[in-house]
Amino acid sequence: MSTIAQELQALHAELPPGVSLCAVSKFHPVEALREAYNAGQRIFGESRVQELREKQAAMPADVEWHFIGHLQPNKVKYIAPFVSLIHAVDTPKLLAEISRQGAKVGRQIPCLLQVHVAQEESKFGFAPDELRSYMAEGTWREHPNALISGLMCMATFTDDEAQIAREFATAAALFSELRAAHFADAPHFAVRSWGMSDDYPLAIASGSNIVRIGTRIFGQRQY
Numbered sequence: 231m232s233t234i235a236q237e238l239q240a241l242h243a244e245l246p247p248g249v250s251l252c253a254v255s256k257f258h259p260v261e262a263l264r265e266a267y268n269a270g271q272r273i274f275g276e277s278r279v280q281e282l283r284e285k286q287a288a289m290p291a292d293v294e295w296h297f298i299g300h301l302q303p304n305k306v307k308y309i310a311p312f313v314s315l316i317h318a319v320d321t322p323k324l325l326a327e328i329s330r331q332g333a334k335v336g337r338q339i340p341c342l343l344q345v346h347v348a349q350e351e352s353k354f355g356f357a358p359d360e361l362r363s364y365m366a367e368g369t370w371r372e373h374p375n376a377l378i379s380g381l382m383c384m385a386t387f388t389d390d391e392a393q394i395a396r397e398f399a400t401a402a403a404l405f406s407e408l409r410a411a412h413f414a415d416a417p418h419f420a421v422r423s424w425g426m427s428d429d430y431p432l433a434i435a436s437g438s439n440i441v442r443i444g445t446r447i448f449g450q451r452q453y
């Protein structure tokens with residue numbers, strides 16, 4: 231068995247029922263994705279539009295492609311026909327464009343709102359209060375072809391596990407709050423995307439149900 235297949239098997243043994251694994255394959259060659267596919271993996275995460283399109287064309291049709299990176303509105307059109315989930319909607323403008331492109335291709339495109347819980351200023355996303363006001367204000371309802379399906383976040387890059395756990399807990403509490411306030415009759419609002427190779431056990435403890443794991447499966451990326 232390949233290392234990739236072994237890592238996938240070990241991860242699946244660890245993940246509790248109800249937690250999906252998004253295999254983050256960015257910067258890895260298609261051969262690596264094929265190995266994962268042959269080991270049964272179907273959800274792959276990519277963070278660049280051009281790379282995602284090339285890999286989508288090269289891989290079997292039953293792969294579910296997740297876009298996990300920062301997405302520029304003018305590039306949504308290239309992935310709108312096939313993307314299964316857009317993880318990191320970080321502006322109202324991006325949400326509106328996803329809906330517009332979804333309508334063009336006759337789809338409701340599932341997407342997650344990115345909430346900024348980390349300390350680093352460089353990370354994208356809505357601050358918690360910004361997200362509360364945006365949801366309360368309600369203009370998102372004018373963009374029904376972007377199907378808001380939950381929240382995504384990234385924790386601070388640190389060894390301080392207590393801090394990471396606090397940040398995930400903030401996202402989890404906000405998820406519950408927004409669900410109660412705006413999605414009580416919308417069961418599709420159910421996705422909590424947090425946790426990467428170094429922090430997924432903490433993420434799962436804080437209610438994550440999609441972990442996005444790259445390095446642990448595929449090894450170091452080539453930058």
Ligand SMILES: *Cc1c(COP(=O)(O)O)cnc(C)c1O
Nearest residue numbers: 254298426427442443444445446
């Ligand atoms: C690259 C990336 C990951 C995967 O990170 P690893 O540490 O390699 O597991 C997860 N989420 C996002 C948004 C990423 O950009």
